[in-house]
Amino acid sequence: MSSTEPTGTTTTPVLPMSAGPARILTLAGSAGAIASAFLSWTWTPDFPGDLTVTGYPGGLQWLTLTGGLVTLLLTLAHAVGTRGLPGLRWLNPGDSNNGILYAALGTTATTWFTLIAISAELGGLANLEPGGWIAGATALLALLGALGLPLDRHPHGTGRGITRHLPLRLATIDRPLPAPRELPSWIEVLLIIAAFAAGLVAITYGIDTDYGELFTGYLLLTGFTVTALTKSGLIARLRALTLKHRPVTTGAAFAAAAGFPFTQTSDQYTSVAANILIFATVALGLNIxxxxxxxxxxxxxxxxxxxxxxxxxxxxxxxxxxxxxxxxxxxxxxxxxxxxxxxxxxxxxxxxxxxxxxxxxxxxxxxxxxxxxxxxxxxxxxxxxxxxxxxxxxxxxxxxxxxxxxxxxxxxxxxxxxxxxxxxxxxxxxxxxxxxxxxxxxxxxxxxxxxxxxxxxxxxxxxxxxxxxxxxxxxxxxxxxxxxxxxxxxxxxxxxxxxxxxxxxxxxxxxxxxxxxxxxxxxxxxxxxxxTLLFLIPKKLEFLSDYQLLAFGIALIVLMRVRPEGLIANRRRQLEFHEADIPAQAAATETAPTKAEAR
Structure with missing residues (x-):
């Protein structure tokens, strides 16, 4: 597969890395990251989470394990999604490599944040055990492999021609998904319930984090993972199911929210959850x-x-x-x-x-x-x-x-x-x-x-x-x-x-x-x-002390730059914020060799 780059009045062929070796590299790196979570990353238990145990993950190692598993599954789903494995095909219904890239980015960011935090708090790289070095190397290997995969940068999914230079954050905004395989209603209902159960587990884990380093890693992994699942088309497929089964969706959402206190052994974090609901309810009123x-x-x-x-x-x-x-x-x-x-x-x-x-x-x-x-x-x-x-x-x-x-x-x-x-x-x-x-x-x-x-x-x-x-x-x-x-x-x-x-x-x-x-x-x-985010972040980032507001402000600037329409925006506002990109896209399309190729 090749594409062209504009260089004045001529075009220069660009030869990306073959998808086969890149996919193998991604699979090997993500599998290595999973295995590294069962090794010791540091020699002293002074770092929160006790990363000295071999054979069982602890603290931030669970995040690397989760990120590596998501990367591995998305890569396998894309590799075998067209070969008759509908179970894995559900994880990547859009057959897009973009989700794999974001999952690998999340794994690498979380892992390297952990290694840097260990070095900073304990006094140097000498405090890293071989498991930590293996984790950093394998996560980076998975990211390099994902970067070698051909990315779908065309909003309609072709990924060819001059439109491959559109910003990556605009990719797959309008990407149509293939028609889903018809499933029995009871399976669709089970998928909705499973999605809300997974959401309850993820939110409970974030609220229950005991120290700032773990919460920061959780934010990194969650942000990249949600983006990866969105780019892969899984979020859109689940959204279609929730629209189809509205009563089930409403009941599952309420049951998941009501189940949070039953996952706690004390009122330490239910007090945080109660105040989050107060804050969220007032914000919803302001939204009117x-x-x-x-x-x-x-x-x-x-x-x-x-x-x-x-x-x-x-x-x-x-x-x-x-x-x-x-x-x-x-x-x-x-x-x-x-x-x-x-x-x-x-x-x-x-x-x-x-x-x-x-x-x-x-x-x-x-x-x-x-x-x-x-x-x-x-x-x-x-x-x-x-x-x-x-x-x-x-x-x-x-x-x-x-x-x-x-x-x-x-x-x-x-x-x-x-x-x-x-x-x-x-x-x-x-x-x-x-x-x-x-x-x-x-x-x-x-x-x-x-x-x-x-x-x-x-x-x-x-x-x-x-x-x-x-x-x-x-x-x-x-x-x-x-x-x-x-x-x-x-x-x-x-x-x-x-x-x-x-x-x-x-x-x-x-x-x-x-x-x-x-x-x-x-x-x-x-x-x-x-x-929820704006209440939890100041609570959990108290370890930054004087730099808390600085880090918080930088995070807001990055989020508003990447998602100016908001984390969850309706279709109208999303199109309004990306309207400025339409003329550039149209101009690029006119310079393509043929209209058929541009489409």
């Missing part, structure tokens, strides 16, 4: 305002605070000046209703503004809320919120005799306080997802999208822009207020410092907005994923 209606709100976290304060005042806290105790459903309705009122009151005079002016006003509202909560301390204002001391000692919930502060045994598994609140927050998140899905697909949702794209054109077509923007503001505030009512009971205390623009830990307005944009505006799963 920013992602659907296109309103840049920089003070959205204030609505979370309004709901939390309203619930704290009526939930029976001894520090509350109201001295009442509503049942939870009434406290939740109170928090949501007060948040809606504040949303309408703030939105009515400000939503006539657009763009940067609206952003500045909403930023001011967020700061005004925090300052007001500080001043309602009985000295500079009425005694309502106790100022900077907040409202402490918020009692645990008791719903139908179920005490959320006590430990309960379900199916032989003990569920602690945070596990109880996690399951409650999961129901709230499911409610918010249902509201977002229904509203986004309604006439109102389409009107919001029209306003986001061009408000002037939308109003010219008869859409009442102000009324619909106010509705989006009120609905987003209501969803944030619902999450705030649960947050007040989870944290026991509500203080003004929890609801700032960017000074505190998530959730705050800056991180909420970043979660929506990074995850994918206008989608459901995008903000959920973005919020």
């Amino acid at each position: 305002v920013v992602g659907l209606a296109g309103l840049l709100d920089l003070g959205y976290v204030a609505f979370l605070g309004v709901g939390a304060y309203a619930a704290a005042l009526v939930s029976g806290s001894p520090a509350s000046p109201i001295h009442v105790r509503f049942p939870f459903w009434a406290a939740m309705l109170t928090g949501a209703a007060v948040s809606v009122v504040f949303g309408v009151v703030i939105g009515a005079p400000t939503l006539r503004l657009r763009g940067d002016y609206l952003a500045i006003v909403t930023l001011g509202f967020g700061e005004i809320f925090r300052i007001t909560m500080n001043n309602l301390n009985g000295t500079t204002g009425p005694k309502v919120t106790n100022g900077s001391n907040g409202i402490p000692r918020i009692p645990d919930l008791d719903i139908l005799g179920f005490d959320f502060g006590a430990t309960h045994t379900v199916g032989g598994v003990q569920l602690g306080r945070f596990s109880n609140y996690y399951l409650l927050m999961l129901l709230v998140t499911a409610l918010v997802v249902l509201v977002f899905a229904r509203v986004g697909n309604s006439r109102i949702g389409r009107a919001w999208i029209a306003i986001r794209e061009d408000e002037t054109a939308a109003e010219a077509m008869g859409i009442n822009g102000f009324r619909l923007k106010l509705l989006a503001f009120a609905l987003g505030a209501c969803l944030a207020g619902l999450a705030g009512t649960v947050q007040a009971h989870v944290s026991y205390t509500v203080t003004p410092d929890q609801y700032t623009f960017a000074e505190a830990l998530p959730p705050n307005s800056a991180f909420l907005l970043a979660a929506v944009i990074l995850g994918g505006m206008g989608t459901i799963s995008g903000p959920l994923l973005g919020a």
